[in-house]
Amino acid sequence: MSSRMAGATLLRHLGPRLFAAAEPASGLAARSIMAPAAARILPARMASTASAAPDAKEGASAAAKTDSAATPEQSKTKSVVSYWGIESRKLVKPDGTEWPWFCFTPWDTYRADTSIDMEKHHKPKSVPDKVAYYAVRSLRVPMDLFFQRRHASHALLLETVAAVPPMVGGMLLHLRSLRRFEHSGGWIRALMEEAENERMHLMTFLEVTQPNWWERALVMAAQGVFVNAYFVGYLVSPKFAHRFVGYLEEEAVHSYTEYLKDLEAGKIENTPAPAIAIDYWRLPADATLKDVVTVIRADEAHHRDANHYASDIHYQGLTLKETPAPIGYH
Template sequence: MSDFELKHKTAAKLSEHVAYKITQCLKFLLNIFYGRKYAKRAVILETIAAVPGMVAGMFNHLKALRRMKDDEGWIRELLDEAENERMHLMIFLDIAKPSWVERTLVLLGQGAFIVVYSMIYVLSSKIAHRVVGYFEEEACKSYTEYLGKIDCGEVENVAAPKIAVDYYQLAPNAKLRDVIVKIREDEAKHRDRNHSFADAYERQELPAHQH
């Protein structure tokens, strides 16, 4: 049984309102391109989601070197998040099989988001992590809708791709639904951790600030 639950952190502070608005803009752009085409929508979703962990990991790595202080595991956790999201992308590339035009759009979107997210992280790491927290909230909603479409028969519950079976150590006869459930659980973890990272910045409980 999964202990998954949909959550939303209500924006109260200015930084949270800014982060939420950025997320809603990303969602709007995503809906323009793919709307309810869940597999192809997931390709774009995971392309963007694979960026923050790597960008944040790099900046925290450089900060730790600069300040000569222990990062207390933040860098490894952020890089693990990036790796996990990259695997989600690999899985959905196998499921959606995007055309070369769509792959080009993915690359352009990824390039643009790397620049934008890096700028946000430099200006405010707190807002950057809050953006990811809200973004993962939307991912959880999207995958919940995806599961609903599978359950009502609107999306075929095809066999799980081998890459997903191997990555999640699923049964050989696993289906698409089993994979989506696992991915949604990952997104829920990233949602909670990034909101907690943003909270830590709020409270100044950061490795770089500790003595």
């Protein structure tokens, strides 16, 4: 059967439905006659593009009047729904009050282990270790000259850089796992947790101080260079990359130790801890900035040990998938 004959047959069957009117109509009358017939053929299309019926319009206008009559206080109390139109789950604190944060949940919080050794240092032995160590040490000089004793501003820059390596490493391990159809030994999750933990450090210090425009520019420049350099470095030698981060975290521990010394000496005001820090680290309600710096320093010490451990694994001729990651190490 030719396409012309098939079209004629289809027209004979559908014609009475599409053109049910006995007399020709035009304008609104024609649309009102043809719409029900066409809707039977293309229901989804008509439902999405057809004009609203008069009673639907009246209902919409009534709803609009009701919304406009609502007070500003009532409008603010409307629940926020998700993209799928489902009301968001209400989270509460242990004391029964509403959970105020969207960036992390109550089960993401923890109590930092401050008993970890803060003086621990991995002595560089091989040439790659020495290169990583002195590269990090060389970065400390300009940072000390630039920030002096402005520890909060120094911490802001430090955290924007420290959160990059675990994200890059976790991403590369994730892609490797997909390519090779193999497990990662838990290291993908461990590195993602480290990256999120470093980001929460940044969010906390944003409550303490705000960066100036030149500090923001410095962060953009440093991050743009460091992301690409670490990406290439991790592809070339993961053991060198993790060792570099281990020494970077050692410097972070040193920086926060100096921060604590100035807080204890009274050179920096020991202000109340930000609310986000109290909830994230489960600190007491009367916690101070000193308490926040103490738990952040402990986090950095755990990151230090985890990255040195990851580098040691590679030096032993193993891969990360063959050795389990220190789960929950932060």
